[in-house]
Amino acid sequence: xxxxxAKHNLVIIEMFQGGSHQDLIRQLLTLAPDxxxxxxxxxxxxxxxxxxPLQLLPQLQTISRPVETLFVTxxxxxxxxxxxxxxxxxxxxxxxxxxxxxxxxxxxxxDRDFQYGYNQIMSALMADLVLFNSSYNLESFVGNIDAFLxxxxxxxxKGTSQMIKEKSHVLHFPIEFPLKRLERTVPEIxxxxxxxxxxxxxxxxxxxxxxxxxxxxxxxxxxxxxxKTYQDVPEVFEEFKLAHPDFVAQWGPLESRQEYLNHLGTCxxxxxxxxxxxxxxxMLEGFWAGCLPICPNRLxxxxxxxxxxxxxxxxxxxxxxxxxxKNPGLARRKWEKVVEKIDLKLYSWxxxxxxxxxxxxxx
Numbered sequence: 001x002x003x004x005x006a007k008h009n010l011v012i013i014e015m016f017q018g019g020s021h022q023d024l025i026r027q028l029l030t031l032a033p034d035x036x037x038x039x040x041x042x043x044x045x046x047x048x049x050x051x052x053p054l055q056l057l058p059q060l061q062t063i064s065r066p067v068e069t070l071f072v073t074x075x076x077x078x079x080x081x082x083x084x085x086x087x088x089x090x091x092x093x094x095x096x097x098x099x100x101x102x103x104x105x106x107x108x109x110x111d112r113d114f115q116y117g118y119n120q121i122m123s124a125l126m127a128d129l130v131l132f133n134s135s136y137n138l139e140s141f142v143g144n145i146d147a148f149l150x151x152x153x154x155x156x157x158k159g160t161s162q163m164i165k166e167k168s169h170v171l172h173f174p175i176e177f178p179l180k181r182l183e184r185t186v187p188e189i190x191x192x193x194x195x196x197x198x199x200x201x202x203x204x205x206x207x208x209x210x211x212x213x214x215x216x217x218x219x220x221x222x223x224x225x226x227x228k229t230y231q232d233v234p235e236v237f238e239e240f241k242l243a244h245p246d247f248v249a250q251w252g253p254l255e256s257r258q259e260y261l262n263h264l265g266t267c268x269x270x271x272x273x274x275x276x277x278x279x280x281x282x283m284l285e286g287f288w289a290g291c292l293p294i295c296p297n298r299l300x301x302x303x304x305x306x307x308x309x310x311x312x313x314x315x316x317x318x319x320x321x322x323x324x325x326k327n328p329g330l331a332r333r334k335w336e337k338v339v340e341k342i343d344l345k346l347y348s349w350x351x352x353x354x355x356x357x358x359x360x361x362x363x
Contacts, residue, residue, distance in 0.1 A: 010035040010360055011063065011088070013072040013081065015052035018042025019228070020173060020281055021073060021098060027174055027349055028071065032362045036063065045075075049116055052076030053084055060085040067091040069361045073098060078123035094359055095127035098173070098278065100141040102148050105201050105276045117148050121160065130168040131359065136300040137278040138168055171359065173279050174349040177288045182265030184290055187328040191249060192321065193267040193286060195226040195260075198233045201276035208240045210273075210318040215244060219325040224250035224267060226260065227282070264289035268331040269324060272296060273317070280304065284347050292335045294320055306341050308334070 010032050014025050017039040029035065038059040040048055048055070053076050063085055070091040072078055078095060082088045101116040120141070124130045132138035145161035192211075196202040211223060225237070229252065241251055254260045264270070270286030270293050277299045284304070287293045294317060295301035297310040311317045324331050345351030 009068045010362070011038065011067050011070050011091070012036070013038045013056070013070065015040045015048045015056065015073070015075040016042045016045060020279075021075075023176075024073075024096075024098075024173060027176070028356065028360065031353070031357055032360055035360075036067075048075055049119065053080035056081065057084055060088075063087045069094065071096065071360060072123075074100070074120050074123055077119040078126050082126065092129070092361070093127045094129045094131065095123055096171075097130070097132045097137055097141065100132075100137055100278070102144040103140045114151065121145055121149070121164070124164045124168075125160070128167065129359070130164060131171040132168065133171070133173040133279040134300040135170050135303050138170055142168060171355060172347050172352060173281060174352040174356065175281060175284055175288075175347050176349045177285070177344065178261055181288070181290055182262065184265070184332065186332070187268055190221040190269065190321075190325050190328040190331065191224065191267045192221055192269045192271060193224045193226060193264060193291060194271055195224075195264070195282040195286060196272065196274065197227050198225075198229045198237055200234055201274065202227075203273040203275045204234055204236050206273040206314045206317070207271060208236050210314055210321060211240065211244075211247070213318045214321055214325060215247065217322070219322055221247065221321070221325050222249040223247055224263060226250065226253055226263070228253055261285070261289060264291060267291050268328060269294060269321070271317070271321075272301070273314075274299060277301070284344070287335075287339075287342070288344060290332070290335060292324075292331045292338065304342065304347075306338060309338060 012025060012028060012035050014021055017025065019042065021042070025037065025039070029037065038056055040052055040055055060081070064087070066087050068091060070088055071094045072081065074095055074097045078093065101120055106112045132141065142161050142165045145164065149157055149160060194207055198204065214221060225248070241248060250263060254263055264286050267286065268291060270283055270291035272280065272283055272295045274296065279300050283293055283295060293305055293309045295305055295310055297312050301310060311320060
């Protein structure tokens, strides 16, 4: 979809318009409603990453005059976009990383598609400003560039990581937290929520393994398994639901964002077992709603949450949940201490809005 504007002061391009990508674009448009927006739908990510610029060509051809600022996310190749649209060549180019392909989990390193990471490196080289949603995202990208390019058989480039590092910064994804939290009462039974995509990289096996361990030792709880589902759902989801229906409070995504936020407000603990996470919007939303976060001590989590919210092994996760099952009210008391240590303005739209204005050149 293309939105025409009297002047092409700002062009925003999103080649995978869904989820947090779509949320960010919607927020940017509130700051620059007259910008030109070019998007592709959030289907077939691999095709968007490979062919997005070409698929975007009919929309790029609507840009009829030079552009001052281009804001684009790292899904497709920025050099290819610019090559297809001469009016973008002189623009100030801002590249935003929701994720990076250099450390995206694969079953083995041989399975990693070199082209995805290469496209992101070339895009970062072309950009004037490179932004990442977390320090982990920035450091894991920049820190792996040289080793990644070293896979080339010859003419291996030197100094690429330093060139990109010098223009890279962290700008957190801005979350629109509601104005008020739901009132809470002391729970009689612990309510655990898992609000992530139903995919292998979110590591549902460890989550359900921990729950089954609790059940086997006679602990009581209820669980809400939320998050977006896709065509290929790991078998562990259906296996748990069929084996333990009495423990399920909610199964599957809710119809609206408001229902989702309201449901988070009824939960006590929010859990991640992810092996892939560059930020963690759902965990922050649950934490804001009053859920005690329990996260693995890896990825982006240690830069956001204090050590009392982190675990190193599935056994440690199970131990923490077992303690909370025995004393459900403890989750709230722990949350009250943790919330004093985390400044949610660092991750909120209200707290980040001015920085995004500067990035877009609309301050």
